[in-house]
Amino acid sequence: MKKTITVIDTFGFLFRSYFALPPLRSKDGFPTGLLTGFINFIANIGKDFQTDYIVFALDAKGDTFRNELYDGYKGQRPDVPEDLLKQLPIAISWIEQMGFKTAIRTGFEADDIVASIAHDAKLKGLEVRIVSHDKDLYQLIEDENDIYLFDPTKKVIINEAKCLEKYGVKASQFTDYQSLLGDSADNIPGVKGIGAKTAEALIQQFGTLENIYANLENIEKKRWKTLLEDSREMAFISKKLVTLSKDCHLIDDLNTFLLPVENPILKISDILHQYDMAKVLDRVNKNGMSFKTEIPVEKEKNEEIKYVLLNDESKLSFVINTIPRDAIVAFDTETTDIDTQKAQIVGFSFAYEENIAYYVPISHFYLGAPVQISKDAARQAIIQLNRHKLVLQNFKYDYEIIKNNFDIELKLYADTMILSWLLDTNEKVGLDYQVDKYFSHKMIAFKDVVKKGENFSNVDISSACDYAAEDALMTLKLFNKQLEVFKEKNEEELLKLAFEMEFDFIYVLANMENNGIKVDVNLLKELKETNNKYIQELTAQIYKISGVEFNINSPKQLGVVLFETLGLATSKKTKTGYSTDEAVLSGLINDHEVISWLLKYREAYKLQSTYIEPLLELGLKNSDNRIHTSFLHTGTATGRLSSKNPNLQNIPVRAGSGSKIREAFIPKEGYKLVGIDYSQIELRLLAHYSGDVALVEAFRNDLDIHYQTAVKIFGEELAKEKRSIAKSINFGLLYGMGSKKLGDTLGIPSKEAKFYIDSYFEAFKSVKDYLKSIEDFAHINGYIKTLLNRKRLFDFDSANAMIKAAYLREAVNTLFQGSAADLIKLSMIKIYEKYKNNNNMRMLLQIHDELIFEVKEEFVEEITSDLKEIMENVYKLNIPLKVSVSIGNSWQELK
Incomplete structure (x- = not known):
């Protein structure tokens, strides 16, 4: 006697189950109609039919090969009810929890899986029962009970005779029949104007679609002939769309599909209680499946953390499909490099449950590495994950990785790194630090997984799984903890700022990093050569004056030459030798002529090693000679951006050699900076x-504020010549500058500097009191807020007098510098949103209060005017915001 395999068209069955039952709900209001129908079906296996093997076929999320054949495929499906969507992933997760086997494959529908298993099972000598009412599966029916359908609602078998009775065509002709008729539910066009009776008549006369078109001249009805001629292409496309694949899923091991011995419903008894479905348990085993019955035992909650390797595409698709629609999903990538411009993805991890995380390997490369997930399957999985609320640690990196490797733009829900920074701008924002802080958990270190000289692709997959999955799980746990902390600290306003501005700003930075800025490599080559000659000349001069040759770049050797060979006066020698920093050398400038040459050497050497050579090397890496810096969103406590690899925020501005560096930054051809x-x-x-x-009147009347300050302090006659002093005072006070620092800056005695400061406060009476109020507020409350309510914390309680004084200066500085950072950030977001798809303009750099763009020459005037308008009106202050605009063929020309 033949053994039987039952293949469940899972989604089809669940959809019908949802609409067949009343809208049941648990006590807390969660919908349970679909879940109840599903469990009733499981309970009736053995009563409604007997089977030896059973498998649940699932649809993979995302597009299939049919979408490539026809763009409109399933394009007009109505929205699925919210209650149904809530229950679907729960029902799917129960399948494997009960011990059943699922079958799924990315790029294919459940119908294709059903068809493939049915075809393979028949070849293996099995009787195939397909649990479905879907007419699309009629094409699989084969007589003599080889393959047939079972309608679980009506509890009837659908075989060849039923197909012929209902549609007037054989099961083997069903794809031809559907090709003519089309399918409005799936938006399959068919032959426009041909209905069921016409399709039936044509198939009965000619048998197949191909034969119909081969005999068009023999069709008597002129209208049918015209309709067929007009839709010839769509008819054959429709046939491809309705024909099910029979080679996308083979049965490797039939034993994995064996019907469970123990009652599967008992395995989820505790879950059924949660959904108030305990009555189902009462019916278990009553005239149903002949399972061994166990009395449910209250299980202890399992707190064990599980890291699951998903290196099988079917398992990956299953897990992705079981994620609840409204779930928050933590996501992380593993790559070959920290530089997103050249990094290749190795794998990715995700987590949405409390103590389980998953790792998907894609391109681990080492001897004996197992089969991994294909790039196409990984891409489809990421597309599906991207439909959930994604939480990441340092989203910008993963965003660029996924965009560069898959051409997918990740959508961010929250970035835990940004949230850590907002909670405390003074603290480390790394995942390891934050997880240890909140959970006292030491995470697996990168250096313990990746050997020196290798990258993540060389890591054993099992070790990679533990490392990567931990990152995802702890990111999810950290996010949930951070939400609690924001609430506990009554920082909902700060959390709102994250979701309304800071997360959006990440896309702006990623865009600027991707844009890069072009450098003139020929100019840099010239600079390298001329500066190198200059360094050699300086070296020879230093050797000549000092009377000895030594390594000028060695502080230890330089200290010996200066303070022993030449006998210059110095402070006490330390264990590491003499101090030869810039402050020490500047203090000796009048003691020996070699000092001025040493200072020139240091400047030239720094220019060569820090700027010219690295910039040239980076510029030559790309055919377009563009340099891509990394902007650090959380790099400062005030909120200002910083950048690295290379740092473009401290390119020299001084005249001479330094300015030449800025000359090397240029626009691409046909554009202006x-x-x-x-x-x-x-x-x-x-x-x-x-x-x-x-102050307010000066700005409202658009007066020169530094000149006005000079007039107030020095009078009208001296104002012009004293403007630079007034400028130093204006800016110095914002940075907490005292009389000593101002005196050093201006090269005047502290007493005179104090007089200037007192005169300033006399002229601008409200300013002194206001600056004092900032310090008082910070001291009392332990924080300062910027314009948009970002906070910087200060721990005055554990600070000594010197640190407290520094905190007070930083509080003043943070208010103004941080608020300025807020304003330019707002401007950047608005500009990005407006111009992100405009090829006539690119935002390249943010240098503190300045933005640098690359604009197509013919649109410079129009776009610049618009940018100016945006930046001056981005926020309403009591006085007008003003910007200055400069246009040039190099960065240096912008000054």
């Missing part, structure tokens, strides 16, 4: 906050 700089933004913020009448 445009620099737009907020004018005196921090002083405008001082006027806005303090409300000082003199």
Whole structure:
């Protein structure tokens, strides 16, 4: 006697189950109609039919090969009810929890899986029962009970005779029949104008679609002939769309599909109680499946963390399909390099449950590495994950990796690194530190997984799974913890800022990093050569004056030459030798002529090693000679951006050799560089906050604030020549500059500097009180807030007098510098949103209060005017915001 395999068209069955039952709900209001229908079906296996093997075929999320054949495939399906969507992933997760086997494959539908298993099972001598009412599966029916359908609602068998009775065609002709008729549910076009009776008549007369078109001249009805001629192409496309694949899933081991021995429902008894479905348990084994019955035992909650390797595409698809629609999913990538421009993806991890995380290997490469997930299957999985609320640690990196490797733009829900920074800008934001802080958990270190000289692709997959899955799981746990912390600290406003601005800003930075900025490699080559000659000349001069040759770059050797060979006076020698830093050398400038040459050497050497050579090397890496820096969103406590690899925020601005560096930054051909700089933004913020009448009036009347300050302090006659001193005072006070520092800056005695500061406060009476109020607020409350309510914390309680003084200066600095950072951040987001798909303009750099763009020459005037408008109106202060605009063929020309 033949053994039987039962193949469940899972989604089809569950959809019908949902609509067949009343809208049942648990006590807490969660919908349970679909779940109840599903469990009733499981309970009736053995009563409704007997089987030896059973498998649940699942649809993979995402597009299939049919979408490539026809763009409109399933394009007009109505929205699925929300209650159904909530229950689907739960029902699917129960399948494997009960011990049943699932079958799924990316790029194919459940119908294809059913067809493939049915075809393979028949070849293996099995009787095939397909649990479905779906007419699309009629094409699989084969007589003599080889393959047939079973309608679980009506509890009837659908065989060849039933097919012929209902549709007037044989099962073997069903694809031809559907090719003519089409299918409105799946948006399969068919032959426009041909209905069921016409299709039936044509198939009965000619047998197949091909034969119909081969005999068009023999079709008597002129209208049928015309309709067929007009839709010839769509008819054959429709046949491809309705024909099921029979080679996408083979039965490797039939024993994995064996009907469970123990009652499967008992395995989820505790879950059924949660959904108030305990009554189902009462019916278990009553005239149903002949399972061994066990009395449910209250299970202890399992807190064990599980890291699951998904290196099988079917298992990956199953897990992806069981994620609840509204789940928050933590996501992380593993790659070959920290540089996103050249990094290749090795795998990715994700987590959405409390103590389980998954790792998907893609391209581990070492001797004996097992089969991994294909790039196409990984891409489809990421597309599906991207439909959930994604939480990442340092989203910008993973965003660029996924975009560069898969051309998919990840959508961010939350970034735990940004949230860590917002909670405390002074603290480390790395995942390892934050997880240890909140959970006292030491994470697996990268250095313990990746050997020196290798990258993640060389890591054993099992070790990689533990490392990567831990990252995803702990990111999810950290996010949930952070939400609690924001609530506990009453920082909902700060959390709102994250979701409304800071997360959006990440896309802006990623875009700028991807844009890069072009450098003139020929100019850099020239600079390298001329500066190298200059260094050699300086070296010879230093050797000549000092009377000895030594390694000028060695502080230890230089110390011996200066303080022993030449006998210059020095402070006490330490264990590491003499100090020869810039401050020491500057203090000796009048003691020996070699000092001035040493300072010139250091400047030239720094220019060569820090700027010219690295920039040239980076510029030559790409055919377009563009340099791509990394912007650090969380790099400063004030909120200002910083950058690295290379740091483009401290390119020298001084005249001479330093300015040549900026000359090397150029636009691409046909474009101009445009620099737009907020004018005196921090002083405008001082006027806005303090409300000082003199300051406010000066800015409202668009007067030269430094000249006006000079007039107030020195009088009209001396104002012009004293403007630079007034400028130093204006900016110095915002950075907490005292009389000594101002005296050193201006090269005047502290007493004179104090007089200038006192005169300033006399002229701008409200300013002194306001600056004092900032310090008082910070001291009392332990924090300061910027314009958009970002916070910087200060621990005055554990600080000594010197540190407290520093904190007070930083509090003042943070308010103005941080608020300026807020404003330019707002501008950047608005500009990015407006121009992100415009090839006539690229945002390249943010240098503190200045933005640098690359604009197509013919649109420079129009776009620059618009950018100016955006930046000046991005936020309403008590005084107007102003920007200065400069246009040039190099960065240096913008100054």
